[in-house]
Amino acid sequence: xxxxxxxxxxxxxRGERRLFDSLSFRVRAGQALAVEGANGAGKTSLLRLIAGFxxxxxxxxVVKTGETESDDGEERGRLVGWLGHLDxxxxxxxxxxxxxxxxxxxxxxxxDLAATLAQVGLARQAELPCRYLSAGQKRRLAxxxxxxxxRPLWLLDEPxxxxxxxxxxxxxxLMARHCGEGGIIIAATHDPLGLGNExxxx
Amino acid sequence: xxxxxxxxxRDMKLAARSGGSAAxxxxxxxxxxxxxxxxxxxxxxxxxxxxxxxxxxxxVLAALLSLDRLFQGDFExxxxxxxxxxxxxxxxxxxAKIAAHWLSTGLPLxxxxxxxxxxxxxxxxxxxxxxxSLLIGTPAVSAIGAIGxxxxxxxxxxxxxxxxxxxxxxxxxxxxxxxxxSSALDGxxxxxxxxxLAAFATASVLLSPFAAxxxxxxxxxx
Numbered sequence: 001x002x003x004x005x006x007x008x009x010x011x012x013x014r015g016e017r018r019l020f021d022s023l024s025f026r027v028r029a030g031q032a033l034a035v036e037g038a039n040g041a042g043k044t045s046l047l048r049l050i051a052g053f054x055x056x057x058x059x060x061x062v063v064k065t066g067e068t069e070s071d072d073g074e075e076r077g078r079l080v081g082w083l084g085h086l087d088x089x090x091x092x093x094x095x096x097x098x099x100x101x102x103x104x105x106x107x108x109x110x111x112d113l114a115a116t117l118a119q120v121g122l123a124r125q126a127e128l129p130c131r132y133l134s135a136g137q138k139r140r141l142a143x144x145x146x147x148x149x150x151r152p153l154w155l156l157d158e159p160x161x162x163x164x165x166x167x168x169x170x171x172x173x174l175m176a177r178h179c180g181e182g183g184i185i186i187a188a189t190h191d192p193l194g195l196g197n198e199x200x201x202x
Numbered sequence: 203x204x205x206x207x208x209x210x211x212r213d214m215k216l217a218a219r220s221g222g223s224a225a226x227x228x229x230x231x232x233x234x235x236x237x238x239x240x241x242x243x244x245x246x247x248x249x250x251x252x253x254x255x256x257x258x259x260x261x262v263l264a265a266l267l268s269l270d271r272l273f274q275g276d277f278e279x280x281x282x283x284x285x286x287x288x289x290x291x292x293x294x295x296x297x298a299k300i301a302a303h304w305l306s307t308g309l310p311l312x313x314x315x316x317x318x319x320x321x322x323x324x325x326x327x328x329x330x331x332x333x334x335s336l337l338i339g340t341p342a343v344s345a346i347g348a349i350g351x352x353x354x355x356x357x358x359x360x361x362x363x364x365x366x367x368x369x370x371x372x373x374x375x376x377x378x379x380x381x382x383x384s385s386a387l388d389g390x391x392x393x394x395x396x397x398x399l400a401a402f403a404t405a406s407v408l409l410s411p412f413a414a415x416x417x418x419x420x421x422x423x424x
Binding site: 048051053054055077078080082084085086087088089090092093101102104105106107145 | 205208209212215216219220275278279280281283284285286287288289290422423
């Protein structure tokens with residue numbers, strides 16, 4: 001389990017443009033961090049930096065697990081539960097097949113798919129191809145992926161997008177539970193997370 | 203079942219469902235092989251002489267049809283982000299995708315080739331050599347194609363320049379493959395050509411996943 005994630009004087013450049021400079025923050029186990037900022041401020045880029053997709057222009061990100069520290073991007077990626085602004089679903093696959101794939105992709109073969117689908121409110125759509133899901137239902141299935149992957153570090157890009165009121169409450173409840181279990185959440189959002197969390201303005 | 207096979211089976215399932223890329227490649231291959239005898243005319247000796255080259259080029263072009271989607275579909279809908287964060291290294295992910303592509307296009311094309319060789323009046327032994335050469339050589343097409351597919355990942359019309367990148371790299375496969383069939387037709391041993399083809403295919407399959415993984419990493423960061 002991760003004990004903390006620390007960004008030290010992080011800088012991010014996309015092409016010639018510097019998005020942010022000397023950004024430092026620390027998130028400890030059980031905490032959530034809301035990343036706020038105008039469109040184009042670099043929220044998604046920050047999440048991609050943390051996930052290890054992007055290399056920082058300067059500075060480093062250190063994950064502390066117990067007594068060991070690591071700033072390796074690939075290693076950090078193995079801890080990440082990713083909810084990007086794209087849901088990552090295939091229209092040809094059924095909801096259950098898709099979730100089964102995600103569980104096996106994360107080497108979680110014993111995941112209880114039916115229970116997870118019920119939890120995100122997709123029990124009745126289990127046999128439906130993803131192409132027939134609404135935007136909100138796709139988002140719920142992407143949330144189910146977070147649950148079956150059982151990763152400690154959740155990186156969420158606009159987690160409330162496309163969801164109805166019940167869906168937003170569900171996200172808030174899942175986030176609270178994840179923090180309660182000692183996980184870390186870093187979320188790019190325009191809405192308050194409602195977790196008594198800290199926020200970071202880009 | 204390992205993460206590798208999970209990815210392999212998923213890609214094959216998707217290939218079979220999304221309009222059947224295998225069916226598309228097979229029909230393209232069959233059409234090319236039917237059109238050439240119509241264009242060349244009924245000179246049976248000439249047809250047998252060009253059969254190896256035409257069928258090899260046809261098979262390469264047919265396999266190319268679905269190659270540009272190898273990573274792009276997953277890149278566009280965000281699946282590739284999730285796959286990249288899985289416990290499987292991207293090199294093995296690339297290898298799984300290459301294997302899935304070969305099983306759903308290269309292998310069916312190989313199986314169909316003896317039937318198409320009939321249209322070229324190719325005798326039995328050279329047909330067997332053609333089959334063997336495609337079986338050995340088509341994995342190289344999928345493997346080298348994966349490099350092209352990962353390079354053109356973020357280009358909207360990447361499918362158009364993909365052939366320009368990978369066809370020159372595939373020329374050894376076509377030369378050795380068609381050469382083996384010619385040797386067999388002349389009553390000579392095809393072993394040396396097949397051996398070179400096997401070496402080329404082995405090197406491609408072993409090295410391409412590293413190149414493809416490096417390109418995918420670049421594109422995930424971009």
